[in-house]
């Protein structure tokens with residue numbers, strides 16, 4: 521058989537580069553270094569620092585040593601900082617984190633959309649530690665050692681960092697960790713545990729994701745835990761929707777504009793309770809809904825913005841892609857006797873087939889996931905509502921979508937950073953676009 525020459529696969533270069541200046545932070549909070557090998561993004565580095573790093577792959581660098589530290593550098597408060605992939609900006613002073621987040625949005629809007637806000641409000645801020653009301657924990661059962669690991673994912677890895685505290689989670693949640701760990705390790709088949717979500721709203725919820733239904737013995741074990749810890753347990757087994765462990769358990773509720781909204785554990789819930797309330801209030805101030813106006817709300821979830829808007833007397837058409845959230849939104853609107861039409865639809869599909877999309881709307885509010893509103897924004901732009909309030913959790917997709925609005929004749933009147941995820945690089949931004957007269 522003929523031998524064919526095959527060049528050996530090129531290994532990515534892993535050269536160490538020393539004393540390199542960091543020129544800025546990117547939107548993922550990584551230091552940008554323009555090295556002789558090209559631009560590298562280095563997690564943990566700060567603007568103005570000089571660092572040693574190892575070049576990894578085409579674009580990344582691993583921080584090895586800080587030769588000259590920034591005056592904005594602080595000692596990370598969390599003992600898991602080096603291992604956990606969560607709070608990746610806690611080495612930057614809090615005020616500077618907020619300045620950086622606004623700067624990122626300003627720059628991305630200018631670079632990708634040629635959009636400049638007419639004015640910026642100061643960032644909306646609240647507690648920067650112990651703020652998270654939901655915490656998702658990864659689980660792994662080591663069959664050989666008969667040991668359960670319960671923790672958070674390491675940075676860019678599937679590894680789990682076992683934790684007994686998380687400084688950004690509310691204390692009601694972290695206080696559960698030791699007893700939860702020992703209870704879950706006693707399950708008959710702990711390998712069936714996918715992940716665990718802890719939620720604190722009007723009650724504390726432990727949602728267990730399982731690959732199969734729990735046995736009667738496991739249910740009894742969990743029931744005893746729930747009683748001892750005064751929590752509600754929900755089970756999310758295989759393809760079934762999440763169910764309460766006990767039939768008498770009620771749906772949990774969270775607050776929005778003095779209303780209590782029901783939601784199903786597992787469905788979307790804003791992470792920071794205080795800032796979620798403040799954000800809704802600010803969005804309403806800009807939207808300024810009037811009785812009789814017709815408002816289209818996209819990516820509505822279980823009604824965090826919808827019901828406060830409807831309280832003003834405006835007619836709201838709220839669109840959401842997850843059926844359980846549409847059901848909850850519809851039920852709460854009925855209980856409160858509010859004018860809401862809650863519709864299940866995929867906003868990424870062509871809107872010509874949707875009857876709700878054939879009406880005209882005075883104003884639009886949208887709050888998409890990180891992917892942004894790549895199709896929906898073109899549909900909105902065609903319909904030319906007077907005002908668009910865009911709530912974004914990803915500045916890169918906001919900039920992409922803002923370009924469509926700008927091309928369709930909208931101006932960015934105001935913008936504001938919501939410090940929804942302190943200590944992390946994640947950025948939440950509220951924007952107000954107005955159609956030019």
Ligand SMILES: C[S@@+](CC[C@H](N)C(=O)[O-])C[C@H]1O[C@@H](n2cnc3c(N)ncnc32)[C@H](O)[C@@H]1O
Pocket residue numbers: 788789790819820821822823824825839840841842845865866867868887888889913
């Ligand atoms: C950032 S959450 C906002 C939810 C709500 N506004 C709130 O404040 O709680 C985004 C929502 O968009 C929904 N979603 C994502 N992609 C969608 C799509 N293609 N069509 C409809 N809804 C979608 C998600 O299910 C989620 O509820």
